[in-house]
Amino acid sequence: MPRRSASASSSDAQCPASWRLYIAAAVARENQMATIDASPAPVTGDPPAVTSPSAGGPGDRLAHRLNPVFRKGILLATHNRPVASFVRRYGMRLGAGNFVAGTTLDEAVVNLHRLSGLGLRTNTTILGEAIRDQAAVERVVQSYVGVLDRIAAEGLNTNLAVKLTQLGLDLDEDTAYTNVEQLVIHAASHGNFVRIDMEEFGRVDGTLRIYQRLRAAGHVNVGTVLQSYLYRTGADLEGLAPLEPNLRLVKGAYLESPTVSYPKKSEIDASYLRLAERMLAVDSFTAIATHDERLIDHVIRYTEANAIPRDRFEFQMLYGIRPALQQELAKRGYRVLVATPFGPDWYFFYMRRLAERPANVLNFARSLFRPS
Ligand SMILES: Cc1cc2nc3c(=O)[nH]c(=O)nc-3n(C[C@H](O)[C@H](O)[C@H](O)COP(=O)(O)OP(=O)(O)OC[C@H]3O[C@@H](n4cnc5c(N)ncnc54)[C@H](O)[C@@H]3O)c2cc1C
Numbered sequence: 001m002p003r004r005s006a007s008a009s010s011s012d013a014q015c016p017a018s019w020r021l022y023i024a025a026a027v028a029r030e031n032q033m034a035t036i037d038a039s040p041a042p043v044t045g046d047p048p049a050v051t052s053p054s055a056g057g058p059g060d061r062l063a064h065r066l067n068p069v070f071r072k073g074i075l076l077a078t079h080n081r082p083v084a085s086f087v088r089r090y091g092m093r094l095g096a097g098n099f100v101a102g103t104t105l106d107e108a109v110v111n112l113h114r115l116s117g118l119g120l121r122t123n124t125t126i127l128g129e130a131i132r133d134q135a136a137v138e139r140v141v142q143s144y145v146g147v148l149d150r151i152a153a154e155g156l157n158t159n160l161a162v163k164l165t166q167l168g169l170d171l172d173e174d175t176a177y178t179n180v181e182q183l184v185i186h187a188a189s190h191g192n193f194v195r196i197d198m199e200e201f202g203r204v205d206g207t208l209r210i211y212q213r214l215r216a217a218g219h220v221n222v223g224t225v226l227q228s229y230l231y232r233t234g235a236d237l238e239g240l241a242p243l244e245p246n247l248r249l250v251k252g253a254y255l256e257s258p259t260v261s262y263p264k265k266s267e268i269d270a271s272y273l274r275l276a277e278r279m280l281a282v283d284s285f286t287a288i289a290t291h292d293e294r295l296i297d298h299v300i301r302y303t304e305a306n307a308i309p310r311d312r313f314e315f316q317m318l319y320g321i322r323p324a325l326q327q328e329l330a331k332r333g334y335r336v337l338v339a340t341p342f343g344p345d346w347y348f349f350y351m352r353r354l355a356e357r358p359a360n361v362l363n364f365a366r367s368l369f370r371p372s
Contacts, residue, residue, distance in 0.1 A: 068265070070358035075255035078351040088347050094367040095360065096350040098320045100127065101340045105150060108342035111319070112156050119330040121314070121337040122158040123195065124151075128345035130165045134175075137168040141179045145186055152190040159193040161339060164207055177210050184219045195246075195287075198225035200254045201261070208236060215243050223285070227252030228272035229261040237275060241282040248287035248316060249276055253352045273298055280308055287337065289316035293325065300334075310334060318353070 077083045087096075092103070101111040101124070112122050126144060131137050144160065151158045162183065168175035180196065187194045198207055204227075211224040223246030226233045230252065240247070251268050252261065262268045272290070276299055279286045288299050296315060303313065314335035317326050330336045341349060354360045 067358055068263075070361070071355045072255060074351060074355040074358065074361065078348065078355075084347060087351065091347065091350055091364075095354075095364045096346050099318065099350060099353045100342060100346045101319050102342045103344045103346075105147060105342065108340065109150065109154055109156070112151075112158050112340055113154070115338050115340065116157060118327055119336075120326055121335060122156070122340045123161045123337060124158055125161045125163070125197075125339070125341040125343075126166070126345075127341050127343035127349050128166050129163045129199065129348055130170060131168070132170050134168070134171060137166070137171065137175070137179065140166050141182060144183050148183070148186050148190055148192060151192065158340075159195065160187060161195045161197055161341075163197045163199060164210060165199055165203065169203060169206055169210075173206050173210065176206070177213055180210060180222075181214060181217070181219070184214060184222045188219070188221045193221045193223070193246075195248060196222065196224040198227055198250070198252075201230065201256050204230070204232070204236070208240070211245075212240075212243070215245070223247060223287075225250055225289075226275065226279075228275050229256065229268045231260060231262070233271070233275060234278075237278055237282070244282065244284040246285040246287075247279055247283050248289045249279055250289045251292075253356065269295065277302055280306070280313060283312075286313040287316045288313060289339075291317050291322045291325065296325075296329070321353075 092100075101108040108124060112124065115122050124147065126140065126147065128140065131140065144162065148160065160183065162180060164176045164180065167179040167183075180194070184194050196207060196211055198204065207224060211222065214222050225248040226236055228249060228251050230236075237247075249272065251272060262271060269292070272292075272295055276286070276288060276295070280299075280303065288296065290296065299313070299315075302308075303310070310333065314337050315326075315329055316337045316339060319338055319340045326336050326338055354364065
């Protein structure tokens with residue numbers, strides 16, 4: 001679809017009232033967030049109540065209420081063919097490039113060096129998931145071996161984050177195990193580290209089994225991820241605790257049923273804080289992966305109050321999201337890692353970023369209607 005210009009009145013005519021309300025709310029929220037990101041992270045004063053909705057004005061509150069609806073809509077639309085082909089065709093030009101460090105390793109390396117120059121650690125991922133073709137899986141494994149070699153040759157402080165469905169989990173668990181073990185061994189030969197991302201609920205058991213197998217086989221340069229939106233995560237954490245695991249804690253990015261996950265943001269946030277405190281007590285290393293300043297603020301206070309050394313945890317954020325906050329925390333002496341993915345297969349990753357913050361859809365739509 002070619003870009004076209006649209007006057008306010010014509011776009012109003014095509015835009016249902018609920019969308020107009022949402023867009024107005026999203027703009028208000030976006031403006032507020034832009035201001036926050038431009039200023040130092042507020043990490044002093046009383047801890048904010050994480051159970052309350054966002055503390056903005058009426059626009060912010062409306063966006064807050066509508067976000068779960070739009071999040072679900074975007075995640076459902078991800079598997080719609082016309083949506084997929086449209087976004088795949090125009091997405092990189094219209095916004096995906098803000099979240100992806102390039103389509104090639106060479107482009108990603110430039111950004112990895114740039115982030116390193118800002119005092120930020122990085123990880124990288126070759127975008128792609130849910131591969132069900134043996135030959136394609138083998139190509140991914142070889143590509144990751146090349147990425148590890150390149151990281152070493154460039155002298156980058158960058159580790160790997162991999163998805164098991166890209167390494168054969170949907171073919172069978174042993175294939176995924178063998179492939180990820182090959183990468184963990186190769187990473188160890190360079191003194192590097194591999195983190196196994198967490199995917200949908202149906203993959204949690206398989207992912208945790210593979211992580212436990214790797215640890216049982218004596219590999220220590222490997223970690224995984226737990227999601228605070230799942231009811232089961234507290235029990236999973238206790239199950240892993242004896243391993244003194246290296247864990248990343250996230251809220252969770254997939255569309256899950258309320259039978260297995262907290263439906264409300266306030267509950268997900270409260271779960272995040274409970275899990276973060278427990279992880280900091282049992283982990284060998286905890287990665288606090290969120291852009292949510294209330295949670296970051298709480299973790300800073302908690303680690304200070306409990307004398308948890310700064311080399312036992314780090315903050316992790318995604319490439320292109322809250323960059324000022326990333327640098328502010330790094331300047332204050334905290335370890336900050338920026339997850340910096342690359343590759344041509346960015347579609348699912350980008351759709352999850354749109355779903356996390358539906359105002360990003362607004363940016364996408366604005367680009368579409370911007371006169372060329
Ligand atoms: C390093 C890292 C690794 C991750 N790995 C996984 C994983 O393995 N498995 C998994 O399920 N999920 C993963 N996620 C995604 C995670 O589950 C959340 O979906 C994502 O982090 C958004 O939640 P939040 O904690 O930032 O809080 P939110 O409440 O969603 O966001 C807080 C604030 O952050 C900003 N923000 C958040 N998302 C965006 C966005 N997309 N665009 C612009 N601004 C945004 C906004 O200002 C927002 O108000 C990862 C996230 C990070 C940072």
